[in-house]
Amino acid sequence: MSVFHFELRSLPPEAEAFRDEVRAFLRAALGDRPSVRRARSWGGFDPDFSRRMGARGFIGLTWPKRYGGQERSFLERYVLLEELLAAGAPAGAHWVAERQSGPLLLRFGTEAQRERFLPQIVRGELSFAIGMSEPDSGSDLASIRTRAVRTDGGYVVNGTKVWTSNAHRSQYAIALFRTAVVPDKKHEGLSQFLVDLRSPGITIRPIINLAGSHDFNEVVFQDAFVPEDMRVGAEGDGWKQVTTELAYERSGPERYLSSIALILELIRAAGASPDPRAAEVIGRLVAQLTTLRQMSLSVAGMLQAGQNPNLEAAVVKDVGTTFEQSIPEIVHALLDLEPTLDSGTDLQQTLGYLVQRAPSFSLRGGTREVLRGIIARGLGLR
């Protein structure tokens, strides 16, 4: 059986040279901020930081030069991403635009859409949200009901999206709407749209998370108008387009590095000569980290080679999120330490932040259960 194969990859010398450039930039940009802030990572939304990234040419690294990109390789982009994550850079203001929206337009968008949006994304000036889930459609995404009905020059949209991260501070969303109801074929009749979030008929309401933060939103469409030229790809191709890009979203280093700030704090707390118990814990964490990095790199190599490693990407995300989710638990098991919000050490606050974040790691971007279903299908079990 060779249903999946993780081939070991090495990064090319130009990618390693680029790494030094990125590290120097991040050292200057982030200074000595504490781990609790670094732990926010790409959940941190900092338009100023994104504009600085843009000015350095660090957004849209692989995109064509005519849209402001650098035409560098996916492996160089991989290096950039892992350095951002390892340093805990607040990359949230451009993360979705760079990872998903831009590549979607490059693949399926019109020339006019590319010319209009890509240069702004590259400059770090444009944030995107993703409008997929609905109140009754989570893991069963294809069951969405928000309708986009044809009208003069475009579509009228009615329905509700939820868990729309950053909708309140982004200019646009890429949203999936139902443009046709095909009985018994829920994957058909779906289409993707560029939605100006400030349009009339769109109401954005905060959904406060358990930690009291405002990241995601409910976005209600009431007779909102979306122009024809804001549809991405052909009408009815939405499902195919959504699933094509999943390997990029699922195998990236953000699927195993979410708790690295806490790992580093734990190592600091253990000191240069840790007791045997702490040494063993650290060793096991590092063994996982280095292995996951090689797995994730392996998928990056497949993407660079033009393959479509959706199965391998699901494996990386399942193993990776299980790992990053386990870190607060491991810290609790090792140290007599209370997680805190405002007081205590950087380690306590980082633990306080991540222990409350960790449940989301195996939910966002496809739940653990959905991923394991995909892996099982790859194994030939369904």
Added chain:
Amino acid sequence: MSELGGLLAPAVTRLFSDLVTKELIESAEKGAWPDKLWRALEEGGLTLPLVPEAGGGAGGTWADAHVVVRAAGKHPAPVPLAETIVGSWLLAQAGLEVPLGPLTLAPVHEGERLRLARAGGSWRLSGTASRVPWGAVAGHVVVVAESDGGPMIALVGRGAGRVTADRNLALEPRDTLAFEAAGVLGAAPAGPGVSAEAVTVYGAMVRAAQMAGALESLLEQSVRYATERRQFGRPIGNFQAIQHNLAILAGHVAAAGIAAEHAFRAADRGEPDFEVAAAKVRAGEAAGVGAGIAHQVHGAIGFTYEHALHFSTRRLWSWRAEFGSESRWAMQLGRRVAAAGADRLWGELTAR
């Protein structure tokens, strides 16, 4: 995969599929030496991948050897092939001649020592090595021994030491060899990049790859069984509980596989201690979880001697402890990382 490795893979798979039958493994468990299998491996040029061609080997790399070792763990070949690959490399690195036939390695455990001393014009070996794979059967033992001038590699013939026979859970011979000023067939200072710990480090590396192979076999056997075995009117693989457990197993198989391969690549670069530690830890963790899932999926039939599943799981339970357990390697890795400091960790990871 390396070029030679790519050529080797199908040949190795064919050879093992043909020769490593259930009957062969069972007879090996009763103490028979699978001579035909060993000859086929030698004739196929698979036993000395790292020995230069002038010395009778394949002149290949650790990446090439990885293909062979992993397959030997997958099938699972009841011969000291991994030990011969490491032993012959140690000999070749030290400029010593590599003899024909199976070799083994003498792991040195805590409280044990192997020492070479001059006696007249020749070297004499003293000390005890325990859990030596096929220690009584292998034609020669390769040891890394202390001497006044630093670590040395020595080749000892079968019968040079007093043997106390023992075996591991998979009924593979794991003998204790006690040497008392025993004569050696050759001795030389350890070659470049070969430390006093070399037997443990490279032994752990090949065990990690063998475990990755055995885990692959567990996944294949379990998926096959889940699609064949029917309960409640459908294959048990239709049930989500089984599917998710097999998906977890697949993740461990993937992780153990790439961790082991990563260590072999590091060995080609020299000084693979970091990657070997990570691989032995990761493969060991995968072994524990993986064997558990495979048995759960197989139900009672997998718990019988008649079924072949245990040929892999019993090996995993022993191999995870041989040449250092996960806890030993994790402690070593953790101390190293802590001593360098948290701020160095990311640089260390990305340099590998």
